[in-house]
Amino acid sequence: MGVGSGQLEPVIGLEIHVQLSTRTKLFCGCRVAFGDPPNTNICPVCLGLPGALPVVNKEALRYALMIGAALGSELAERSVFHRKNYFYPDLPKGYQISQYDLPLCRGGELEGVRIQRVHLEEDAAKLIHYGGSGRIHGSDLSLVDFNRGGTPLVEIVTHPDLRSPEEAGQWLRLLRATLKELGVSDVNMEEGSLRVDANVSLRPLGSDRLGTKTELKNINSFRYLERGLAAEIARQEEILAAGEEVAQETVHFDPQSGRLTVMRGKEEAHDYRYFPEPDLPPVQIDEQLLAEARAAVGELPAARIRRYEALGVAAHHACTLVFRTELGPFFEQALAAGGAPAGRVASWVVEELAPRLGEGEDPLEQKASPAALAKVVELVEAKRISTAAGRAVLEALLAKGGDPLEIVAREGLEALRDGDQLAELVAEAIAANPQAAEKVSAGELKAIGPIVGHVMRATKGRADGATVQRLIRERLGV
Amino acid sequence: MAAELLALSALQAVAAIRSGELSPLELFRFYRERAAAEEARADRLNCFCWLAEEEPSAEGLRELPLGGVPLAVKDLFCTRGVPSQAGSRILADYRPPYTATAVARLQAAGATLLGKTNQDEFAMGSSSEYCAFGPVRNPWDRERVPGGSSGGSAAAVAAGLAPWALGTDTGGSIRQPAALCGIVGLKPTYGAVSRYGMIAFASSLDQAGPMTRTVADAALLFSLMAGRDPLDATSVELPGAISLPKAQELGGLGRRGRLRLGVPRELFEREGLAPGVRAAFERALELAGQLGAEVTDRVSLPHAPHALSAYYVLAPAEASSNLARYDGVRFGLRVEGEGLVDTYERTRAEGFGPEVKRRIMLGTYVLSAGYYDAYYAQAQRVRTLILADFRAAFEEVDLIVCPTSAEVAFPLGAKREDPWAMYLNDYFTVPMSLAGIPAISIPCGFAEEGGRQLPVGLQLAGPHFSEQLLLEAAHALEGALGFSGREGWV
Numbered sequence: 001m002g003v004g005s006g007q008l009e010p011v012i013g014l015e016i017h018v019q020l021s022t023r024t025k026l027f028c029g030c031r032v033a034f035g036d037p038p039n040t041n042i043c044p045v046c047l048g049l050p051g052a053l054p055v056v057n058k059e060a061l062r063y064a065l066m067i068g069a070a071l072g073s074e075l076a077e078r079s080v081f082h083r084k085n086y087f088y089p090d091l092p093k094g095y096q097i098s099q100y101d102l103p104l105c106r107g108g109e110l111e112g113v114r115i116q117r118v119h120l121e122e123d124a125a126k127l128i129h130y131g132g133s134g135r136i137h138g139s140d141l142s143l144v145d146f147n148r149g150g151t152p153l154v155e156i157v158t159h160p161d162l163r164s165p166e167e168a169g170q171w172l173r174l175l176r177a178t179l180k181e182l183g184v185s186d187v188n189m190e191e192g193s194l195r196v197d198a199n200v201s202l203r204p205l206g207s208d209r210l211g212t213k214t215e216l217k218n219i220n221s222f223r224y225l226e227r228g229l230a231a232e233i234a235r236q237e238e239i240l241a242a243g244e245e246v247a248q249e250t251v252h253f254d255p256q257s258g259r260l261t262v263m264r265g266k267e268e269a270h271d272y273r274y275f276p277e278p279d280l281p282p283v284q285i286d287e288q289l290l291a292e293a294r295a296a297v298g299e300l301p302a303a304r305i306r307r308y309e310a311l312g313v314a315a316h317h318a319c320t321l322v323f324r325t326e327l328g329p330f331f332e333q334a335l336a337a338g339g340a341p342a343g344r345v346a347s348w349v350v351e352e353l354a355p356r357l358g359e360g361e362d363p364l365e366q367k368a369s370p371a372a373l374a375k376v377v378e379l380v381e382a383k384r385i386s387t388a389a390g391r392a393v394l395e396a397l398l399a400k401g402g403d404p405l406e407i408v409a410r411e412g413l414e415a416l417r418d419g420d421q422l423a424e425l426v427a428e429a430i431a432a433n434p435q436a437a438e439k440v441s442a443g444e445l446k447a448i449g450p451i452v453g454h455v456m457r458a459t460k461g462r463a464d465g466a467t468v469q470r471l472i473r474e475r476l477g478v
Numbered sequence: 479m480a481a482e483l484l485a486l487s488a489l490q491a492v493a494a495i496r497s498g499e500l501s502p503l504e505l506f507r508f509y510r511e512r513a514a515a516e517e518a519r520a521d522r523l524n525c526f527c528w529l530a531e532e533e534p535s536a537e538g539l540r541e542l543p544l545g546g547v548p549l550a551v552k553d554l555f556c557t558r559g560v561p562s563q564a565g566s567r568i569l570a571d572y573r574p575p576y577t578a579t580a581v582a583r584l585q586a587a588g589a590t591l592l593g594k595t596n597q598d599e600f601a602m603g604s605s606s607e608y609c610a611f612g613p614v615r616n617p618w619d620r621e622r623v624p625g626g627s628s629g630g631s632a633a634a635v636a637a638g639l640a641p642w643a644l645g646t647d648t649g650g651s652i653r654q655p656a657a658l659c660g661i662v663g664l665k666p667t668y669g670a671v672s673r674y675g676m677i678a679f680a681s682s683l684d685q686a687g688p689m690t691r692t693v694a695d696a697a698l699l700f701s702l703m704a705g706r707d708p709l710d711a712t713s714v715e716l717p718g719a720i721s722l723p724k725a726q727e728l729g730g731l732g733r734r735g736r737l738r739l740g741v742p743r744e745l746f747e748r749e750g751l752a753p754g755v756r757a758a759f760e761r762a763l764e765l766a767g768q769l770g771a772e773v774t775d776r777v778s779l780p781h782a783p784h785a786l787s788a789y790y791v792l793a794p795a796e797a798s799s800n801l802a803r804y805d806g807v808r809f810g811l812r813v814e815g816e817g818l819v820d821t822y823e824r825t826r827a828e829g830f831g832p833e834v835k836r837r838i839m840l841g842t843y844v845l846s847a848g849y850y851d852a853y854y855a856q857a858q859r860v861r862t863l864i865l866a867d868f869r870a871a872f873e874e875v876d877l878i879v880c881p882t883s884a885e886v887a888f889p890l891g892a893k894r895e896d897p898w899a900m901y902l903n904d905y906f907t908v909p910m911s912l913a914g915i916p917a918i919s920i921p922c923g924f925a926e927e928g929g930r931q932l933p934v935g936l937q938l939a940g941p942h943f944s945e946q947l948l949l950e951a952a953h954a955l956e957g958a959l960g961f962s963g964r965e966g967w968v
Contacts, residue, residue: 049803049808051554089807273850279681
């Protein structure tokens with residue numbers, strides 16, 4: 001950061017493309033499917049054959065309106081499709097049917113990030129290049145698979161309201177969870193059903209002027225978004241520190257090398273010659289469609305995070321429960337079983353249960369039921385079993401299922417009470433660790449570890465750690 | 479027998495087949511042989527770019543509403559497995575995998591596909607000279623043009639090479655060649671006939687319609703092709719079914735009794751209206767009066783003189799985009815170049831003719847950044863004003879009447895190198911296209927030129943979905959005018 005220029009802050013906006021999971025394409029009846037043999041889900045319309053005409057898919061309209069409703073956008077009653085004209089082999093008509101000045105939804109906001117617009121457009125086909133550079137110019141052969149061509153995409157454009165790569169990543173996770181909750185998309189970044197372009201500029205902290213932005217294109221994971229933005233911010237800082245100016249250009253981030261490639265501005269100088277698509281009359285959204293779209297929007301992740309926090313769940317646990325959508329329903333059911341405070345249940349689900357599951361595994365399909373987990377948390381909270389014993393019960397539940405109380409009884413995991421037995425064990429432990437005892441007596445409380453460990457080993461973890469500590473201190477008179 | 483068959487209108491042929499007097503295959507062979515013989519001549523009319531190779535299956539044809547009567551179809555309609563080239567080299571021998579809705583409906587009603595007719599490339603032209611497959615000639619005088627762009631369909635019907643035909647009209651491409659060839663041509667209300675499978679020129683203007691010998695034939699063909707198509711979002715259901723016109727006079731056809739016909743001065747008092755055309759048109763107006771119509775010239779379309787300018791912004795703009803798909807990647811001509819852009823350029827340079835290139839450039843220009851408002855948006859405003867003009871006029875009169883074309887068929891080559899002179903051919907037809915209203919051209923007599931008697935066309939236009947009234951009025955006038963058209967038969 002340049003001395004004298006003061007501190008700089010990044011200003012980040014996102015442009016997100018969401019592939020909708022409608023049954024059929026945006027303008028024809030072809031199936032939307034991944035992994036089918038190339039060029040099998042095609043017809044005259046999505047191949048752009050002479051004479052073929054588009055007809056708007058009503059399901060896609062409804063999905064797009066649902067997204068708008070979820071983001072608090074103004075839903076247009078009348079919306080117009082435009083043609084965006086350019087030549088490319090993945091664009092069979094020589095134009096993309098998109099939206100321009102009359103999008104389906106305008107405005108809105110999600111957790112403090114303002115939305116500019118939400119519109120519908122068709123996806124391009126997929127190009128596969130063989131030989132040479134791996135890009136179209138210089139490759140030996142390029143093939144086109146039109147299966148993807150014409151798949152409905154929703155484009156969401158934010159205002160530049162994000163201030164750091166981490167914030168951008170976190171916000172995108174929330175958006176992704178929101179879209180997933182709506183059930184309108186698979187939102188899989190690796191498979192390309194969620195694609196992100198980010199624009200970023202720097203400005204002096206506190207300024208409300210926008211600097212020259214660059215655009216980071218084709219980001220296909222959260223990690224690349226955060227790393228790519230950080231790299232680009234560093235690049236811009238260097239340019240500004242050298243007293244030079246950032247040029248408006250497109251930047252590609254290579255996640256393998258961590259390097260940025262700058263595309264020269266000229267290559268991107270397109271005139272798309274937008275004009276209203278004459279093959280499609282303006283879309284008139286009737287009350288019924290609007291009502292359907294609004295009714296289909298239930299509790300959304302942002303609201304759910306707030307609700308969890310209000311129940312006493314730690315913020316980072318609340319986010320995890322919401323973003324890892326498979327955990328939320330398990331948590332809700334465990335909570336409904338009663339007996340344990342929400343914050344503790346959340347902690348157990350996130351910190352204990354989730355790490356014991358495989359990637360993407362649904363906890364509700366495991367042998368440990370939500371009610372059983374709730375019981376474990378309750379026993380731990382009541383100090384009837386120790387935390388370590390609780391973990392052992394959870395392992396047993398995951399392995400074989402069953403009733404936590406029975407497991408506790410069968411395995412003899414009941415916590416040792418504050419009685420003679422524990423007092424004896426504490427005395428034994430102090431005797432076995434004279435050096436540690438001396439240090440603790442001298443006021444070095446951190447040295448208590450080996451003594452506690454001794455008791456824990458002797459009780460196979462059934463003693464309550466806090467109680468053991470108290471007893472040791474009492475005995476040593478500190 | 480041959481003369482008898484030729485003398486049958488399509489409607490009469492349907493009746494003869496359905497009553498068992500005529501076999502559908504006999505009629506099909508008759509026309510196919512006539513068309514093939516004509517195409518074999520050295521100075522051939524060049525109406526067809528493809529003729530049916532096989533006879534259709536006769537099974538069940540007789541029971542269908544069209545009884546198997548053969549139909550000539552403009553090249554730009556997609557017909558499954560049959561060349562559909564839109565008159566362009568870039569689509570030479572392109573055989574689509576599907577059939578246009580309008581054609582499919584007529585085939586389902588018992589029409590048999592006789593052939594595909596020649597046309598101006600992508601329907602851009604008014605003389606059928608801008609054809610990749612050679613110019614079409616006018617059967618009334620082979621040294622003259624048939625009009626365009628549906629010149630092949632018009633000439634085929636006029637020459638008696640097909641009982642009837644399908645054309646398309648963007649700015650006059652059905653009506654003007656119908657006028658220059660002495661036949662009937664109906665451009666329906668925009669949206670009345672599905673555009674699905676019609677190779678697009680200008681999407682907001684293109685309409686398919688019948689080109690026939692008689693008004694009743696036009697009504698029959700139109701009634702079976704019209705209506706909403708789920709594959710064309712701009713198509714609509716007609717408010718009522720179309721029936722065969724019966725009117726013998728004009729007296730009772732109007733909303734308030736007498737049919738009121740308005741002659742807008744902007745479409746009549748124009749320089750360049752040929753005296754012979756004016757005379758034939760005025761005689762027809764007199765006849766209309768005798769049939770009970772009230773003819774008035776107190777009706778105005780003040781913005782009509784700007785229609786042509788607006789049209790030559792809007793139509794090329796849409797065309798420049800519609801024709802982007804001809805890139806050599808998936809179908810049609812591909813001229814291999816060095817890399818992607820070079821292949822695009824060579825393919826399009828060799829595939830498109832000069833008139834198409836001219837319009838693509840014009841359309842690209844008017845849509846480009848910085849010019850959009852001055853041209854495209856302005857032209858849309860003019861279009862809105864023209865529609866308002868017609869709405870106001872139809873408060874005063876039931877139908878508008880004017881010449882279809884300022885002149886009769888002109889000599890081959892006379893305007894080929896002068897685009898503006900060519901564009902002026904559409905002066906009388908473009909306003910209706912921009913307004914999306916229906917209009918019909920019928921032959922109203924002859925004018926002499928170069929020692930020849932050449933047909934003159936009269937155009938009637940009405941409000942949206944007034945096709946039935948147009949057909950009734952045209953039918954009554956047709957009966958009184960007594961134009962037979964036989965002199966055009968080859």
